Amino acid sequence: MEENRFKNYTSWYLRTKANLRQLFFPKEFRIGPSAWSPTSINALEKLLQAISIDQSSESPAVAGKDTSKKDHMHFLADVGTGLWRIRNKMVKPGTNEPLEEMRRVYRHLESTLNILIEAGLEIQDHTDTPYDPGMSLRVLTFQPTERVDRETVIETIKPTIYYKGQSIQLGEVIVGTPLIPNK
Numbered sequence: 001m002e003e004n005r006f007k008n009y010t011s012w013y014l015r016t017k018a019n020l021r022q023l024f025f026p027k028e029f030r031i032g033p034s035a036w037s038p039t040s041i042n043a044l045e046k047l048l049q050a051i052s053i054d055q056s057s058e059s060p061a062v063a064g065k066d067t068s069k070k071d072h073m074h075f076l077a078d079v080g081t082g083l084w085r086i087r088n089k090m091v092k093p094g095t096n097e098p099l100e101e102m103r104r105v106y107r108h109l110e111s112t113l114n115i116l117i118e119a120g121l122e123i124q125d126h127t128d129t130p131y132d133p134g135m136s137l138r139v140l141t142f143q144p145t146e147r148v149d150r151e152t153v154i155e156t157i158k159p160t161i162y163y164k165g166q167s168i169q170l171g172e173v174i175v176g177t178p179l180i181p182n183k
Contacts, residue, residue: 138172144176145177
């Protein structure tokens with residue numbers, strides 16, 4: 001019982017400290033409290049710890065079940081892809097700035113993505129990068145495009161996702177090719 005009371009006090013203290021720290025900044029720069037509850041954050045941390053267990057063995061968190069390490073990696077890739085797509089819908093085209101109506105929610109999305117990045121997830125968007133046939137990408141189509149002078153990725157359908165340096169999802173892209181001038 002004493003341990004529970006200490007945990008509750010520590011949690012209250014950290015929340016209060018974070019809220020008071022915001023008072024040092026002008027009102028327009030203050031960041032509101034996280035939309036994630038401590039319980040949700042703990043559950044996500046436990047999931048990420050379960051995934052980071054040696055890949056040759058099944059995670060102890062799911063021992064005795066049919067869920068494997070590969071399933072966890074697929075799940076993590078799906079979550080990463082979903083968050084990447086949501087982020088792309090929330091920003092102004094061609095920039096990293098959120099749309100005005102998405103500004104408040106965007107901060108929460110960014111904090112969630114930062115948690116995944118700190119845990120070892122890397123999400124690569126290939127849009128506007130030069131294409132080389134040796135790249136580890138799944139090209140869905142080559143499309144003649146006016147605005148390119150060499151083969152360039154013009155759209156990323158699915159990003160490439162790495163977890164702790166290991167590829168867990170191959171990117172899917174559309175490659176723009178230069179138009180062949182008519183003679």
